[in-house]
Amino acid sequence: MKIEKLISQVLIKGIPELYGQPVSQEMIQLQKTNKEFEGDITLVVFPLLKISGKSPEATGQDLGVYLENNIEDIIKFIVYKGFLNMVVSDRYYLEFMNRVCRYNEYGFSAKDTDAETVMVEFSSPNTNKPLHLGHIRNNLLGNSVCNIIKAAGKKVVRTNLVNDRGIHICKSMLAWQKWGNGETPESAGKKGDHLVGDYYVMFDQQCKLQVADLISQGKSRDEAEKTAPLMLEVQEMLRKWESGDAEVYALWKTMNDWVYEGFEETYRRLGIGFDKIYYESDTYLVGRDTVLEGLKNGLFYRHKDGSVWVDLKTEGLDEKVLLRADGTSVYITQDIGTAQERKNDFHPDRMVYVVGNEQNYHFKVLRLVLDKLGFSWAKTLYHLSYGMVELPEGKMKSREGTVVDADDLMDEMIKTAREMSYDLGKLEKLSPEEKEDTFTMIGLGALKYYILKVDPVKNMTFNPRESIDFDGNTGPFIQYTHARIKSVFRKAEENNIKLPEQAILTIALNEKEKNIMKITHDFPEIIINSAETYNPSLIANFIYDLAKEYNQFYHDFSILKEPDPEVRAMRLMLSDLTAKVINSGMGLLGIQVPDRM
């Protein structure tokens, strides 16, 4: 049993014996002992003073004696003001290490066959332009949250919702039709998503010219934007698409397929995949039917122009349109349909949406509308809202060309890893393929860690120069720690030193060794916590603390040159455990760790 839990239990039994009054779990406040004091675990005694009727010091003293007498692994205690600092035996941590070292996935909860199923939607791209930095944060968060929830013992269904229809999609299509001259990704030598994105930009530019032209002819901006020939044409194209026009539909299909191929490549490099992909073009009709059904049942009302609305004023929100006057659907219509499809397909106990915080209001509305429609599972929707990614100069603006493209960014990170590696004279013994794999691991590791170490709710600044930094609190620093440990094991093997099965329990641990054991001891709890709060940054910061502590140990003490074979064996095991936790913790972030770097 974990020592913290044991202390809690003993106190709940012991305090009534000592003071004749019961205690509740919340009054037992255990925390890690601060660095500047001796001890491992601290009990805050202030909440217990009412029960003891004594001073903080006297209460701490009473409880210290009681715990020392009743728990074998508490070998000493020091009372300082209102804090009872307890020293945990080295034996306890050695036993812990022996117990845990044989598992490759130490810290992960056992997979329970009747565990709840959590469905997570993330990525959710539009098919009119390539993925950018904002999508990267979304993808990394979604992927990592899935890994973490799974590690916490739940079943996870990864899903993506592709926004593949609408006026914005038609814009690229129209531009290609007009000016593309039959260009294809192959003929252009370009990824499909980039090619389609180029036509989207082209449309925008041409349209602006027309608008400017109309304004110079004396029209208002508003009027010009509505009557520009290209705008009229693209609207006509959308109508054709919705009515199933064969030619438009074929073009849509072709260009979307180009985009999917491009996305596929980006996802593959990022290490991301899905169990199920939904397409808005498939689900919007389901939502429309549901809305009409709700209208029939009097849940919604029809405006005199024919549009359908929901009134959420009693819920503190406003009125919201659910279907346009012409009967076509809006964004939320599609989400209503998608949610139902998902429920039917997978029966999830929870549905998590990884979507930026600019859509907080939208998800509030979605939940309320689904609730109004009588879906009992509406309250199981959770919007994992994350902050915007900004550049040091401010927001990314596609107009000003400051959008950071996902593919370019990955290329840049890997390139930097390569240059850095050559500068440092690393990896010379590896084959070209192994080298490239390692550069990719490091470059992407830097990128992913840089983004995931920040609390999702916060807006973050993406500083390109800083993100490719490989020192300090970075992915490569952690990867390096792993590579160092693996290097020790290679050396051990050369010298015929084997990793022992068990460490003997009578070894006296130094401070660094004990610290590393204490940190790894917390890993299971960190995973649970991180899963419950949908927060990968907890894992990232935890792994960093571990790597930092290990590097100090590595610097201060020798492993293979340690003369005492029992101590050497223990240090090897400790190193092995550290490597395993780094490996699986980074794995939860979607980051691979190399054996050499």
Place this chain on the structure above:
RNA sequence: GGUUCCGUAGCUCAGUUGGAUAGAGCAACAGCCUUCUAAGCUGUGGGUCGCGCGUUCGAAUCGCGCCGGAAUCACCA
């Protein structure tokens, strides 16, 4: 204007359900490779935790009010 979120070192970020003298990294400066990988380690400087009031044994953390920033309040997605 209403609602929601954010505000911690020059910069980027940590800081469990309120706990001891608020921590890392980057940048700057000064050290450490004959020894398991120096992408490492050590040290120095750097703070009115946006401001004020309140709650209490105790507040960066909770409440209220300001100030600053962001998002949103579309028959856009």
